[in-house]
Amino acid sequence: xxxxxxxxxxxxxxxxxxxxxxxxxxxxxxxxxxxxxxxxxxxxxxxxxxxxxxxxxxxxxxxxxxxxxxxxxxxxxxxxxxxxxxxxxxxxxxxxxxxxxxxxxxxxxxxxxxxxxxxxxxxxxxxxxxxxxxxxxxxxxxxxxxxxxxxx
Amino acid sequence: xxxxxxxxxxxxxxxxxxxxxxxxxxxxxxxxxxxxxxxxxxxxxxxxxxxxxxxxxxxxxxxxxxxxxxxxxxxxxxxxxxxxxxxxxxxxxxxxxxxxxxxxxxxxxxxxxxxxxxxxxxxxxxxxxxxxxxxxxxxxxxxxxxxxxxxxxxxxxxxxxxxxxxxxxxxxxxxxxxxxxxxxxxxxxxxxxxxxxxxxxxxxxxxxxxxxxxxxxxxxxxxxxxxxxxxxxxxxxxxxxxxxxxxxxxxxxxxxxxxxxxxxxxxxxxxxxxxxxxxxxxxxxxxxxxxxxxxxxxxxxxx
Numbered sequence: 357x358x359x360x361x362x363x364x365x366x367x368x369x370x371x372x373x374x375x376x377x378x379x380x381x382x383x384x385x386x387x388x389x390x391x392x393x394x395x396x397x398x399x400x401x402x403x404x405x406x407x408x409x410x411x412x413x414x415x416x417x418x419x420x421x422x423x424x425x426x427x428x429x430x431x432x433x434x435x436x437x438x439x440x441x442x443x444x445x446x447x448x449x450x451x452x453x454x455x456x457x458x459x460x461x462x463x464x465x466x467x468x469x470x471x472x473x474x475x476x477x478x479x480x481x482x483x484x485x486x487x488x489x490x491x492x493x494x495x496x497x498x499x500x501x502x503x504x505x506x507x508x
Numbered sequence: 509x510x511x512x513x514x515x516x517x518x519x520x521x522x523x524x525x526x527x528x529x530x531x532x533x534x535x536x537x538x539x540x541x542x543x544x545x546x547x548x549x550x551x552x553x554x555x556x557x558x559x560x561x562x563x564x565x566x567x568x569x570x571x572x573x574x575x576x577x578x579x580x581x582x583x584x585x586x587x588x589x590x591x592x593x594x595x596x597x598x599x600x601x602x603x604x605x606x607x608x609x610x611x612x613x614x615x616x617x618x619x620x621x622x623x624x625x626x627x628x629x630x631x632x633x634x635x636x637x638x639x640x641x642x643x644x645x646x647x648x649x650x651x652x653x654x655x656x657x658x659x660x661x662x663x664x665x666x667x668x669x670x671x672x673x674x675x676x677x678x679x680x681x682x683x684x685x686x687x688x689x690x691x692x693x694x695x696x697x698x699x700x701x702x703x704x705x706x707x708x709x710x711x712x713x714x715x716x717x718x719x720x721x722x723x724x725x726x727x728x729x730x731x732x733x734x735x736x737x738x739x740x741x742x743x744x745x746x747x748x749x750x751x752x753x754x755x756x757x758x759x760x761x762x763x764x765x766x767x768x769x770x771x772x773x774x775x776x777x778x779x780x781x782x783x784x785x786x787x788x789x790x791x792x793x794x795x796x797x798x799x800x801x802x803x804x805x806x807x808x809x810x811x
Binding site: 438454465467468470472474475492493494495497506 | 592735
């Protein structure tokens with residue numbers, strides 16, 4: 357609770373909590389933070405009992421879609437999404453990795469058809485040594501967790 | 509198998525592969541049959557290839573089918589900027605089956621989504637070339653009488669060689685022992701070794717071709733390409749270490765067969781060509797029968 361108070365509370369909206377500090381900027385980018393027109397509060401390197409340090413994002417008046425949750429799971433599977441109403445957490449969503457990812461991640465292989473023609477990307481999610489690997493449905497190459505790049 | 513596309517070796521089941529191999533055997537006994545006389549088959553080679561294209565086209569001709577297509581993209585609308593999607597949508601309205609080779613990886617899978625006619629992938633960049641694997645399986649079974657419990661030596665460029673990777677995956681279904689012979693810089697990638705470990709399949713790695721060859725049932729040689737080496741000295745050092753010659757075959761099994769996907773440059777000495785253990789040209793011939801069988805089953809003219 358102590359760390360939460362360091363970032364202003366919101367009346368209603370979404371709080372993405374327990375983000376690893378190194379994942380913060382990627383998550384901001386993946387959820388398209390610059391397009392959000394309501395109040396946004398961001399805290400980084402806050403004390404965390406679980407991880408030592410953590411980041412938090414609070415977005416007023418917006419609620420995440422399944423797609424958003426999937427995107428966050430790709431970057432930081434330990435993040436927790438809280439839905440806030442009347443300053444209270446009414447729902448806690450632990451992000452979960454989907455089996456398939458469609459449409460928003462770029463395939464790392466420059467020779468892949470998805471980088472040459474207007475083809476929506478598709479990946480199978482494969483977990484290897486606790487890392488998320490995305491296997492391209494088309495070229496069958498692996499895009500590793502550290503190379504995940506979002507298509508806008 | 510009717511109307512199914514073959515893009516990647518995993519698209520077909522073991523049973524379906526056996527059906528193809530059995531039918532290929534029948535075609536080998538009697539290769540000229542007018543089963544495809546009512547069919548037009550498109551052979552779209554966006555990238556040049558001698559053997560694969562001629563093998564497919566021979567298979568079609570022997571079955572009495574008609575071929576349309578091109579052997580390089582420069583003479584087509586692709587050079588005017590036409591998308592692969594539009595090319596495939598058009599050709600799928602002309603032909604009953606599309607065979608395609610394309611330098612872009614995943615292009616064949618994409619074509620199979622766009623097309624309402626089946627697609628056979630004849631190579632998509634460094635990704636997949638499933639009919640090569642099919643003819644390799646046919647050749648191994650034909651020369652050894654079985655696919656089970658064989659000792660396979662894979663020699664040459666094991667790092668980038670798509671052929672050896674597909675063969676490794678396919679043969680892993682049949683309890684083999686693998687021996688990998690390559691320069692240290694071109695070793696079998698870890699992901700394939702992990703796969704074998706998971707399946708409990710034994711493999712050994714060697715730097716040299718030596719007397720361990722006496723255990724081999726199949727020696728599968730691939731080309732070590734100069735362009736894979738950043739240091740030309742390194743290439744000069746290793747290029748001759750993997751040249752297979754007749755002398756090295758003296759104490760090998762009578763039933764050993766030497767395979768190579770071709771083209772060969774110098775990795776098998778020409779003195780091996782007349783050795784009864786040399787199998788690479790017969791292997792290329794086998795490709796015609798395997799492709800005949802595949803096309804007949806996909807078009808549904810044979811069940």
